[in-house]
Amino acid sequence: MAGRSVVIIGAGQAGSDTAAALRAQGFTGSITLVGDERHPPYQRPPLSKGYLTGATLREDLLLRPETFYPAQDIELLCGDEAVGLDREIRSVTLRSGRELRYDTLVLATGARPRRLPVPGADLPGVLTLRGADDSDTLRARLADGGRTLDLAVVGAGFIGLELAATARKLGHRVTVVEALPRALQRALSPEMSAHLSTEHQRRGVRLLLRREVTELLAGATGEVRALRLNDGELVPADLVVVGIGVLPNVDLAVGAGLAVGDGILVDEHLRTSDPDIHAIGDCARFPSPHAGRPVRLESVQNATDQARTVAAAVCGAGEPYTAVPWFWSEQYELRLQIAGLTAGHDQAVVAGDVEQGRFSVFCFREGRLTGVESLNRAADHGISRRLLAAGTDLTPEQVARPGFDLKHLARQAT
Amino acid sequence: MAKITYKHPDGTETVVDVPAPNTVMRGAKINNIVGIEAQCGGSAQCGTCHVYVDETCGVALPEMHEDEDEVLYGTASPRRDSSRLSCQLRITDDALDGLVVHLPERQS
Numbered sequence: 001m002a003g004r005s006v007v008i009i010g011a012g013q014a015g016s017d018t019a020a021a022l023r024a025q026g027f028t029g030s031i032t033l034v035g036d037e038r039h040p041p042y043q044r045p046p047l048s049k050g051y052l053t054g055a056t057l058r059e060d061l062l063l064r065p066e067t068f069y070p071a072q073d074i075e076l077l078c079g080d081e082a083v084g085l086d087r088e089i090r091s092v093t094l095r096s097g098r099e100l101r102y103d104t105l106v107l108a109t110g111a112r113p114r115r116l117p118v119p120g121a122d123l124p125g126v127l128t129l130r131g132a133d134d135s136d137t138l139r140a141r142l143a144d145g146g147r148t149l150d151l152a153v154v155g156a157g158f159i160g161l162e163l164a165a166t167a168r169k170l171g172h173r174v175t176v177v178e179a180l181p182r183a184l185q186r187a188l189s190p191e192m193s194a195h196l197s198t199e200h201q202r203r204g205v206r207l208l209l210r211r212e213v214t215e216l217l218a219g220a221t222g223e224v225r226a227l228r229l230n231d232g233e234l235v236p237a238d239l240v241v242v243g244i245g246v247l248p249n250v251d252l253a254v255g256a257g258l259a260v261g262d263g264i265l266v267d268e269h270l271r272t273s274d275p276d277i278h279a280i281g282d283c284a285r286f287p288s289p290h291a292g293r294p295v296r297l298e299s300v301q302n303a304t305d306q307a308r309t310v311a312a313a314v315c316g317a318g319e320p321y322t323a324v325p326w327f328w329s330e331q332y333e334l335r336l337q338i339a340g341l342t343a344g345h346d347q348a349v350v351a352g353d354v355e356q357g358r359f360s361v362f363c364f365r366e367g368r369l370t371g372v373e374s375l376n377r378a379a380d381h382g383i384s385r386r387l388l389a390a391g392t393d394l395t396p397e398q399v400a401r402p403g404f405d406l407k408h409l410a411r412q413a414t
Numbered sequence: 415m416a417k418i419t420y421k422h423p424d425g426t427e428t429v430v431d432v433p434a435p436n437t438v439m440r441g442a443k444i445n446n447i448v449g450i451e452a453q454c455g456g457s458a459q460c461g462t463c464h465v466y467v468d469e470t471c472g473v474a475l476p477e478m479h480e481d482e483d484e485v486l487y488g489t490a491s492p493r494r495d496s497s498r499l500s501c502q503l504r505i506t507d508d509a510l511d512g513l514v515v516h517l518p519e520r521q522s
Binding site for chain 2: 020023024025043045046063064065068072300301304305323326328330335337377378379380381382383384385386407410
């Protein structure tokens with residue numbers, strides 16, 4: 001491995017973890033990690049939560065201290081970006097003009113927020129939340145001299161709802177506009193999304209479902225002042241945050257002729273159509289044994305586990321990527337955790353105490369458990385991950401039985 | 415500052431000085447110690463920073479909160495009486511100095 005060079009494009013969770021995992025697994029060649037932001041690699045989950053309130057400090061946001069990279073002999077290039085890829089000579093050109101030769105290239109280019117395709121979407125005061133700079137801007141606006149603001153959030157996905165919760169905690173008036181019939185429709189079962197919607201409304205969030213934004217209107221200062229909805233309603237807004245999903249960053253891959261289709265296409269070893277190039281994290285579409293089809297997953301778990309898989313492949317221990325997907329979200333004091341994939345389930349069984357807000361939704365497809373959504377039930381979540389990894393034979397009937405307790409079941413199994 | 419010993423499943427060990435106010439989890443991340451994943455970044459969500467505390471090292475530990483207890487039911491390697499989440503073991507002043515933890519075979 002000595003003398004070999006790995007270049008990693010993208011210094012988010014996936015890219016940074018690849019560099020660390022290569023060294024941890026004994027790789028002795030050169031490692032260059034290129035990030036387009038000026039910050040060393042940092043965690044994104046707190047950006048919509050603790051970092052906005054100040055509970056999470058900047059230094060706690062960093063995935064690893066800055067001294068980590070030189071100590072591990074990892075060259076970290078911040079504030080630069082790959083603009084060209086020549087697969088013939090295995091070279092990446094950076095915006096700074098520098099050229100990096102590679103033996104293995106890892107594309108961890110992430111994703112960018114989707115823009116709202118309506119008039120006024122570029123007005124000042126219309127923000128998206130993806131990076132630390134976005135969060136800094138938003139935090140400053142939300143702090144704005146202690147003023148109570150009208151905040152409009154477009155999109156009732158995880159980012160939108162986490163932000164709504166944080167803004168309510170800070171005392172702002174919050175309206176969430178969602179085009180689909182329910183919150184988190186693509187991510188959660190109807191049971192869980194109904195419960196979360198109620199919890200938001202109970203805390204004063206105005207949640208408008210089946211409503212679309214048709215225009216953003218400016219006030220006298222030229223800043224955004226209101227949203228116009230498709231039924232004509234005007235929603236006042238000092239600030240608008242658009243959280244309607246992301247687009248994978250595939251330009252470099254497309255330019256180099258790699259196979260792409262809503263994400264850079266990779267095989268079960270996370271190799272692109274060029275065997276010297278891997279793609280991982282938010283930008284990669286991979287065959288998932290848990291989904292039964294190629295998927296693109298935007299999660300920390302997926303980034304870290306794919307990073308380790310690629311590092312192992314570079315070090316000569318290539319295992320297919322089969323990790324059980326999992327996600328989490330925090331809204332108010334609600335701790336939501338999802339094990340496996342629940343989209344496309346045909347049967348859901350609720351276990352636990354819904355009234356008290358401590359329950360899990362077990363999702364089945366054709367009688368087989370595919371995913372479990374847990375609210376303030378961390379034990380259910382962890383045990384479910386184990387069961388899904390092992391290929392469980394848990395049935396809907398078992399879950400529905402009075403007194404069903406996953407902890408008890410886990411103890412019996414070990 | 416606390417001296418923390420991380421014992422690997424293969425019998426080797428890594429000894430590092432971890433400055434306050436880091437956690438035992440963060441101490442492992444800073445030093446790129448294999449065997450601590452901490453996917454959730456230290457918010458007692460994921461159970462991938464699970465350790466077995468060496469009871470012979472005689473270091474007093476902070477009490478376990480309910481969240482940590484719940485998460486420990488779902489760790490990839492079996493839960494034992496000595497199981498803790500290393501993200502919940504915070505170094506303050508000299509607390510945890512001399513702590514020895516055993517890293518489990520698997521975290522995920």
